[in-house]
Amino acid sequence: MKKVIGLAAAIGLMTTSLVQADSTITVSGSTSVTNVMEVLSENYKQTAGKTVEVQGTGSSAGIRAAKDGTSMIGMSSREVKTNEMSADTKGTVIARDGIAIAVNNSNPIKNLTKEQVAKIYRGEVKNWKEVGGENKPIVVVTRDTASGTRGAFEDILKLKRKVNGIKVSAIAATAQVGNGNGMVKTIVANNPFAIGYISLGSVDSSLKALAVDGYKASDNNIAAGDYTIARPFVLLMKDDVNKEAREFVNYILSDTGQNIIVNEGYIRVN
Amino acid sequence: MNTCTKNSDSGIFLRPTPKPDRLGTFFHLLFICCAMVGVVSLATIAWFLFSEGLPAFRQAGVIELVFGSEWLPPALFGIFPMIVASLISTFGAVLIGVPIAILTAVFLAELAPKWLADIVRPAVELLAGIPSVVYGFFGLVVIVPAIEVLFNIPAGNTLLAGVIVLAIMILPTVITISETSIRALPPVYKEGALALGASHIYSIFKVLIPAARSGILTGVALGIARAIGETMAIIMVMGNAPAMPGSILEPARTLTANIAMEMSYATGIHASALYSTGIVLLIFIVLLNAGLLYINKKSVH
Numbered sequence: 183m184k185k186v187i188g189l190a191a192a193i194g195l196m197t198t199s200l201v202q203a204d205s206t207i208t209v210s211g212s213t214s215v216t217n218v219m220e221v222l223s224e225n226y227k228q229t230a231g232k233t234v235e236v237q238g239t240g241s242s243a244g245i246r247a248a249k250d251g252t253s254m255i256g257m258s259s260r261e262v263k264t265n266e267m268s269a270d271t272k273g274t275v276i277a278r279d280g281i282a283i284a285v286n287n288s289n290p291i292k293n294l295t296k297e298q299v300a301k302i303y304r305g306e307v308k309n310w311k312e313v314g315g316e317n318k319p320i321v322v323v324t325r326d327t328a329s330g331t332r333g334a335f336e337d338i339l340k341l342k343r344k345v346n347g348i349k350v351s352a353i354a355a356t357a358q359v360g361n362g363n364g365m366v367k368t369i370v371a372n373n374p375f376a377i378g379y380i381s382l383g384s385v386d387s388s389l390k391a392l393a394v395d396g397y398k399a400s401d402n403n404i405a406a407g408d409y410t411i412a413r414p415f416v417l418l419m420k421d422d423v424n425k426e427a428r429e430f431v432n433y434i435l436s437d438t439g440q441n442i443i444v445n446e447g448y449i450r451v452n
Numbered sequence: 453m454n455t456c457t458k459n460s461d462s463g464i465f466l467r468p469t470p471k472p473d474r475l476g477t478f479f480h481l482l483f484i485c486c487a488m489v490g491v492v493s494l495a496t497i498a499w500f501l502f503s504e505g506l507p508a509f510r511q512a513g514v515i516e517l518v519f520g521s522e523w524l525p526p527a528l529f530g531i532f533p534m535i536v537a538s539l540i541s542t543f544g545a546v547l548i549g550v551p552i553a554i555l556t557a558v559f560l561a562e563l564a565p566k567w568l569a570d571i572v573r574p575a576v577e578l579l580a581g582i583p584s585v586v587y588g589f590f591g592l593v594v595i596v597p598a599i600e601v602l603f604n605i606p607a608g609n610t611l612l613a614g615v616i617v618l619a620i621m622i623l624p625t626v627i628t629i630s631e632t633s634i635r636a637l638p639p640v641y642k643e644g645a646l647a648l649g650a651s652h653i654y655s656i657f658k659v660l661i662p663a664a665r666s667g668i669l670t671g672v673a674l675g676i677a678r679a680i681g682e683t684m685a686i687i688m689v690m691g692n693a694p695a696m697p698g699s700i701l702e703p704a705r706t707l708t709a710n711i712a713m714e715m716s717y718a719t720g721i722h723a724s725a726l727y728s729t730g731i732v733l734l735i736f737i738v739l740l741n742a743g744l745l746y747i748n749k750k751s752v753h
Contacts (some may be wrong), residue, residue, distance in 0.1 A: 242719070315668045320606075356695045359693060
């Protein structure tokens with residue numbers, strides 16, 4: 183028995199010293215922020231030589247992880263509500279991102295109003311004809327409720343309703359659910375009747391981003407406040423987080439970090 | 453234990469008291485421990501599910517939760533549409549998959565020329581090793597668009613797509629076990645049937661398959677367990693809408709997909725509701741297995 187305890191203690195000592203020497207910065211949360219965070223962490227490893235471990239778990243999980251201290255930094259791709267925060271947790275906005283309303287490349291529609299998008303997602307409009315398109319059914323694609331993109335999308339378009347005094351999503355239950363930006367993209371890119379919403383940074387030639395209220399989904403229009411379906415990328419840290427994590431956030435806010443964010447298709451804040 | 457008492461009864465006068473068989477006891481304990489790993493795991497999982505899931509049952513009520521038709525966390529937790537989706541997708545898969553699998557097993561065991569069996573059998577065994585995410589991707593790029601074209605519907609991410617993917621996924625389990633049980637039959641069954649003048653096909657359907665029924669049913673039971681527990685492939689092809697499917701050409705969400713999609717971020721009563729989804733799933737599997745065991749016993753007697 184003594185031997186076992188001794189062995190366990192030895193292993194424990196060895197692993198703790200390994201962790202200390204490695205000084206890995208742990209980051210978890212929004213899958214939308216994960217994309218850009220991975221590029222940032224690679225660059226940070228090259229310049230500062232420190233390892234950053236990034237995990238995409240969804241904004242709500244990220245906020246919780248930062249609060250519990252299971253991750254040093256939590257990522258959120260929506261405004262963090264006051265009741266989700268604790269007194270010793272602070273948020274820093276590192277970038278802004280538009281949410282693109284995406285349709286298939288073969289869809290002739292170019293512009294929708296916010297009201298029309300909301301109606302489509304509530305299930306009140308079911309045919310492209312009703313919003314000025316062809317006489318074709320609309321296939322609505324949404325994200326799972328974990329997603330910060332969905333949270334921000336619902337907040338901006340007021341897609342909320344109350345059931346038994348509790349706020350719940352008003353997106354039609356018959357909408358298809360994709361569990362990630364990538365899956366929504368695959369569905370919309372392959373289905374000529376589909377409409378979905380994805381992070382503007384991940385729009386590519388496989389699908390088409392619509393203009394909303396007459397304004398194209400471009401960085402300038404978002405910065406000017408004309409394209410209104412946009413959200414912040416927030417990093418959350420506890421006040422007593424270690425020096426390494428703080429330095430990493432400062433690096434992201436520096437000119438180098440912000441340039442990487444622009445290169446990835448998001449909008450800088452500094 | 454029994455063997456010990458028997459020894460002391462019959463052999464007590466023939467030899468002196470044997471030395472305590474240390475090695476035997478050790479292995480005896482080892483076997484018991486190994487046998488208990490599965491049972492203890494199941495008990496732990498069940499205990500964990502119930503302790504985590506009961507708050508949701510208590511708040512929402514068993515009837516509301518099991519028969520409620522709206523899933524709107526954190527307000528409403530009706531999982532009835534998902535129960536329906538799980539049952540339809542599983543039984544659909546069995547309906548399509550099991551006949552194909554049994555006929556394949558008969559073909560491999562009885563009819564196939566050796567060279568062809570040597571191609572088909574490894575192919576089937578390989579099918580068992582393909583990860584479910586690959587099945588899901590295959591479904592997404594092949595079956596889903598095919599359903600859109602065939603049925604002329606806007607979106608092919610439907611229950612039917614899930615049924616087809618599951619039917620393919622249960623093939624290897626059912627084929628392998630059925631083939632083994634047909635091969636294990638004593639040759640006199642077939643020889644007797646042929647000697648009585650039955651044709652080869654007649655003897656297969658009237659003698660061999662009924663005789664191997666117990667093994668085939670075991671294969672079907674394992675296939676059902678695989679189908680009802682499958683998650684990743686289903687998430688990718690079934691559309692995951694938590695609404696009650698009106699037909700098999702509409703999207704649906706199974707119990708497992710519901711747990712997998714929302715578990716990572718759910719908190720409080722929402723998380724508890726997901727565990728209670730797990731309880732419902734566990735009860736289903738227990739009922740299915742019990743039912744099949746019962747049928748199996750009945751058919752043997």
